[in-house]
Amino acid sequence: MMKLFQRKHQIKLVAPVNGMYVDLRQAGETKVQSGFAIEPMEGEIHAPLAGTVTQLTKQSITLSADFGCEYVVQLGQPVADLDDQLFDWHVAVGDQLSVNESLAMLDVNAIHAADASAIVSCGLSNQAADDVEVEKTGLVSQGDQLATLKVRG
Template sequence: MTEVLAPLPGRAVPLADVPDPVFAGLVVGAGLAVEPEDGATEVEAVSPVAGRVMKVHPHAFVVLDEGGAGVLVHLGIDTVRMDGRGFTVHVADGDEVERGARMITFDPTAVRSAGYSAVCPVVVMQSTADSIGSAVPAGSTVAPGRPLFTWSPPAAP
């Protein structure tokens, strides 16, 4: 079982409520999302698991944990269109990171001002809804580095 930590402060949101059909439909995988507080301008997103940075963009990153699970954190919806404005990357592809390591600093107010949602999906890639457990209740306030949900890989056949 993998404990996935909240990568940023905010309010827990079910993926079904994320305004993007890819995340809401669990196409990428299952998990939860975090809505940053209104008025937040400099939020540090931290690694939800220990492992290797498989890919980092200004608006998203994937960390592969020691068990082989890829955890994606996407900072806002459609924020790739911001071309990195409002985002500062602190790691590189291939870096080994601890849980809670600073990954990207971003400005949710700038995201919202640009017309995008600042909600941040946190997804175990290629997972299913029934593999997620011990999730914080929707609407709960979460803090970075605190448990967000657990993930269990499917049982071997």
């Protein structure tokens, strides 16, 4: 019964890079539950929301945000044989990030030359939010408000 009166919170998400919006299902992303993806026009990637870096891999970062949300930013689709030099992270585990803070450089041209996808996928990796409501599609600019997380809390 208490869940009936549970307040919903919202976390605004911004585009982490300049590019073209892509639906996650079309991007083939399976690591995140709901969110969005962008085919980047350039390689500088920024934080789509504020949070603490809790995990960092060759091609992805996990941010712990308000209200227990865990949010993943995946650089390119996972390809085991891509050179580590194509992904240059500017952050480390434990860093506190502000929205729009620089996360990484992605060598978009080299990734395309390797016949791989440079799509940047962003989405929830846990059940802390009910949904990601996408508010803007098409061509997006880094920093544009792109979506809202609907969070239980």
